[in-house]
Amino acid sequence: MIVDHPQSHFIFLYHPKVFSGEKYTVYEGKELTNGEMLEYWGKWIVLGKREWLDHVARELNPSVEEEKIPCIKYDRAPSVNLGVEECVMMVYCDKRERDDVWRILRQHEVMLKAWVSERETMEMWMPGGRLLERWIRSRNLDRAQADIAREDARSRLCYIFDHPDEVFVPWEQ
Amino acid sequence: MDVMVRVPSSLKKWFEGRDEVLCQGETVGECIGSLVGSFPGLKHRLQDGEGGINSDVLVFLNGENIQGLKEGMTPVRPGDVIGIIPFAAGG
Numbered sequence: 001m002i003v004d005h006p007q008s009h010f011i012f013l014y015h016p017k018v019f020s021g022e023k024y025t026v027y028e029g030k031e032l033t034n035g036e037m038l039e040y041w042g043k044w045i046v047l048g049k050r051e052w053l054d055h056v057a058r059e060l061n062p063s064v065e066e067e068k069i070p071c072i073k074y075d076r077a078p079s080v081n082l083g084v085e086e087c088v089m090m091v092y093c094d095k096r097e098r099d100d101v102w103r104i105l106r107q108h109e110v111m112l113k114a115w116v117s118e119r120e121t122m123e124m125w126m127p128g129g130r131l132l133e134r135w136i137r138s139r140n141l142d143r144a145q146a147d148i149a150r151e152d153a154r155s156r157l158c159y160i161f162d163h164p165d166e167v168f169v170p171w172e173q
Numbered sequence: 174m175d176v177m178v179r180v181p182s183s184l185k186k187w188f189e190g191r192d193e194v195l196c197q198g199e200t201v202g203e204c205i206g207s208l209v210g211s212f213p214g215l216k217h218r219l220q221d222g223e224g225g226i227n228s229d230v231l232v233f234l235n236g237e238n239i240q241g242l243k244e245g246m247t248p249v250r251p252g253d254v255i256g257i258i259p260f261a262a263g264g
Contacts, residue, residue, distance in 0.1 A: 044236075045262055047181035082261035083229070085183040102236070111192075112179045112256045113236030116263040120238065124264050130228070131264040 002061055006076075013057055013064045013072035024070040025168050027094045035164030040096060042117035046089040046110050050077065053089050059108045060091070069093060069101055081138035082131065127154050176204050178255045181262075187215055196255070201234055202226065202245025204255055219257075231260045238263075 003012040018024055025032045025041060032041060046056065053074045063069045074089035093101045098115060124131040127150035136146045156171065175195045180188065188194045189212070196211070198204035205226055209216045221227050225245055232239045233256040239247050249255070 045258060047183065047258060047262055049182070079261065082264070084259050084261050086181055086262075088262045112181055112258070113254065114231065114233045114238075114256050114258055114263075115236045116231070116238060117241075120240070121264050124260075131261060134261065 001065070002057060009076055009079075010073040011057065011076055013061055013069075015064055015067055015070075018071075023168075023170065024092070025170055026070070027096060032094070032168045033164060034160045034166050034168045037168040038119045038122075038160065038164070040094045041092070041168075042095055042098070042115055042120075043090040043092045044098065044102060044105060044110075045114040045116055046074075046091060046105065047084075047086045047112070048089070050075075050087045053087050056089065056108055056110070060104070063104050068104060082134055122157050122160065125153055126157055127151075129153075174199070174249070174251050176249050176251075176253050176255055178204070178208060178257065180257050183259070184257065187218060188212060199248060200245060201232060201239050201247045201249060201255060204249060205232070205245065229260055231258050231263045232256070233258075 001014060001016055003014060015024060023031050025037060027036070027040065046053070048056070057072065057074065060069060060072060064072060069091060071092040072089060075087035078084055078087050091101060091105060095117070102113065123129055126132065132150065132153055136149055141149060160168070175197055178194050178196050180192055182192065185192050194208070194211070196204040196207040198207050202225070205219050206224070209219055217227070219227050219230065226232055234242060234247055234249065235253055236256070239245070
């Protein structure tokens with residue numbers, strides 16, 4: 001189902017089971033641990049105009065409902081503050097199933113093939129990471145605010161790295 | 174050898190309006206160098222001051238981020254496809 005809350009920067013596609021507490025970070029019926037998430041979880045990146053991504057989302061929704069694709073999110077508007085002029089769609093899945101998901105994307109005219117692991121993304125959002133620091137600059141945060149943002153990132157992301165055997169809990173966005 | 178390069182719409186302006194171009198090389202780095210030779214305005218966008226790949230872009234070989242391969246030294250084969258996106262799109 002497509003979850004489109006205007007107050008959110010992102011539009012999501014989830015299986016309805018998510019709203020009864022089930023996770024989408026699952027492989028072969030088993031919830032991923034933090035360590036497994038860091039090893040296997042990631043996304044295909046799809047860039048395009050909002051109108052086209054809305055179309056692709058509608059086309060992909062049945063695959064999400066059938067649990068062939070675990071989760072999708074995409075930008076409501078381009079993140080120009082981060083230097084991206086197009087909307088970005090992230091089609092999440094386990095690396096061990098990404099070829100199957102890619103075949104679905106190809107059926108819907110996605111041509112540019114770009115896989116980014118969640119570990120790579122998290123490293124970009126860690127204190128000192130390129131995305132977090134660019135985000136801080138784009139928001140003109142003063143030093144104290146920037147330090148709070150870095151500490152928040154550190155506490156949330158380091159927990160994942162420091163507790164590899166715990167079941168991964170996707171964070172709210 | 175010839176290798177296909179694909180970019181998203183927002184980067185088509187780098188390649189005279191095309192989202193697919195051919196480049197030549199034996200490695201990803203050589204292919205990027207070939208692009209810079211064909212489109213001189215790209216040098217500062219695709220390469221850093223030392224001829225490496227500019228960190229403002231993410232480069233993929235057949236969908237795999239080359240940072241997890243051998244970066245610019247990653248060898249290419251006939252039929253391979255290089256993808257280039259703004260680095261922030263990966264987050």
